[in-house]
Amino acid sequence: MSTVSDKTKELFEKLERAKQRAELTFSDRPLLERRDSQDSNYSGYNSSTRSTEEINKPDHSEEGEEQVFEEEEEEVTEEDVANTEEEEEEEHARVEQVQAPMAETIRQLSNPTGGGAAPLCIAYPEPGEGLNDDFELKSGFLHHLPKFHGMSSEDTNKHLKEFEFVCGSMCPKGADINILKMKAFPFTLEDKAKTWLFELPAGTINTWDRMKGEFLTKYFPASKVTVLRKQISGITQGHEENFCNYWDRFKSLVASCPNHGMSEGSLLTYFYEGLTANERGLLDAAAGGSFMDKTPADARELLTNRALNYQQYEGVLSTQRRVHEVSTNSALEDKVNKMSTLLSQVLNGNGGGAMAQVCGMCSTQGHPTDKCT
Incomplete structure (x- = not known):
C-alpha cells in the first residue's frame, strides 16, 4: 500500500513540474520571434506588405498550444490515476489476503485461548479535576x-x-x-x-x-435491617451482665445498623427500659432524680461517664469478689472431705466387724451424735 501511494505522489509531482515548464516557455518567448517562426511556415509571404490590421490581429497559436498541452496532460493524468487506483486495489487485496486469519479448527473453536473472557463488571470513571488514576496499589x-x-x-x-x-x-x-x-x-x-x-x-x-x-x-438486605431493629428495640440486660458490658453491647448493635431510622431519644429509651431494676435505680440516682428528664446529649454523656468509671474500678471489685469466692470454696471443700471420710468409715467398719458408732458432728468414733460434747 505504501509503495503504490509513493508512486502516485511521484507521478503527480512530475506532471506539475512539466506544466510549470510549459507555462514558463510560453511566457518568456518574444512575441515577434513567435510571429517570425509562424511566417517561416508559409513560403512567399512578405512580412513588409502586411497591413496594420494583419499585424495587430491577435495571435491564438499560443492559446491553442496551451490547450493541446492541457488536453494531453489531462489524458495522461486520468489514465495514470486510473492505473494507480487499480494498482492500489490489487495491493490492498494482496495485503488483506496475507493478513486474513486462517480458518480455525474444531479443536480451536471448542477450546478458545483468548477473546472469550467476559468483560469485568467495573468501569472506572474519569478522575476528578487535578487528580489522577495512574497509581499503583502497594x-x-x-x-x-x-x-x-x-x-x-x-x-x-x-x-x-x-x-x-x-x-x-x-x-x-x-x-x-x-x-x-x-x-x-x-x-x-x-x-x-x-x-x-x-x-x-x-x-x-x-x-x-x-x-x-x-x-x-x-x-x-432489608430483612437483616428489620431483625436488627427488633433487637435494638427489645434489648435487655442479662442477670450476670454488668452495666459496662451492657452499654458496649448496645452501642455495637446500633453501629451494626446505620440505617435503623430511630431517633436518639428512642434509642436511649430502649436502653433504659432494658436495664435491670437495680441498675435502673442507680442510673436514676446518678441522674439526680430521673434519667428520662435528661436531654439526649446529657443522657449519653452520663451513660458514657458511668461506664468509664465502672471500667476504671472493675479490677478492684473483681479482686474482692475473687477473695470471697476462694474462702467460700475452701469451706465447702472441707465439709466435702469430712463427709467422704465419714462415709468410708460407715461402709468399711472396723475390720469387717460390727459397725462402730461415729459421731455425725465431729466425725469421730466412740460416742453417738446426741452425746457429742
Whole structure:
C-alpha cells in the first residue's frame, strides 16, 4: 500500500513540474520571434506588405498550444490515476489476503485461548479535576485491607468502615480516592463474596457509591435491617451482665445498623427500659432524680461517664469478689472431705466387724451424735 501511494505522489509531482515548464516557455518567448517562426511556415509571404490590421490581429497559436498541452496532460493524468487506483486495489487485496486469519479448527473453536473472557463488571470513571488514576496499589496497603468472606455472621457495615479508614489513611498523593476504593475493594473479598463480584454483568459498577450500594444490597438486605431493629428495640440486660458490658453491647448493635431510622431519644429509651431494676435505680440516682428528664446529649454523656468509671474500678471489685469466692470454696471443700471420710468409715467398719458408732458432728468414733460434747 505504501509503495503504490509513493508512486502516485511521484507521478503527480512530475506532471506539475512539466506544466510549470510549459507555462514558463510560453511566457518568456518574444512575441515577434513567435510571429517570425509562424511566417517561416508559409513560403512567399512578405512580412513588409502586411497591413496594420494583419499585424495587430491577435495571435491564438499560443492559446491553442496551451490547450493541446492541457488536453494531453489531462489524458495522461486520468489514465495514470486510473492505473494507480487499480494498482492500489490489487495491493490492498494482496495485503488483506496475507493478513486474513486462517480458518480455525474444531479443536480451536471448542477450546478458545483468548477473546472469550467476559468483560469485568467495573468501569472506572474519569478522575476528578487535578487528580489522577495512574497509581499503583502497594503491597503494604493491600496487607492492611480487611477481609470479607460473605458469611451471614459477618458485619457488613463494619467491613466498609474499616476499608474506608484504610483507604483514607494510605491514599497516594494526587490520587482520586474514589477510584482507589474501586480498585482496592475487590482485594478485600474472599470466597463467596469474590465470586459474587465477578459474576455481576459487565459495566454494572461505574462509581464507588454504586459499588457500595451493590455490596450492601447483597449482604445487608432489608430483612437483616428489620431483625436488627427488633433487637435494638427489645434489648435487655442479662442477670450476670454488668452495666459496662451492657452499654458496649448496645452501642455495637446500633453501629451494626446505620440505617435503623430511630431517633436518639428512642434509642436511649430502649436502653433504659432494658436495664435491670437495680441498675435502673442507680442510673436514676446518678441522674439526680430521673434519667428520662435528661436531654439526649446529657443522657449519653452520663451513660458514657458511668461506664468509664465502672471500667476504671472493675479490677478492684473483681479482686474482692475473687477473695470471697476462694474462702467460700475452701469451706465447702472441707465439709466435702469430712463427709467422704465419714462415709468410708460407715461402709468399711472396723475390720469387717460390727459397725462402730461415729459421731455425725465431729466425725469421730466412740460416742453417738446426741452425746457429742
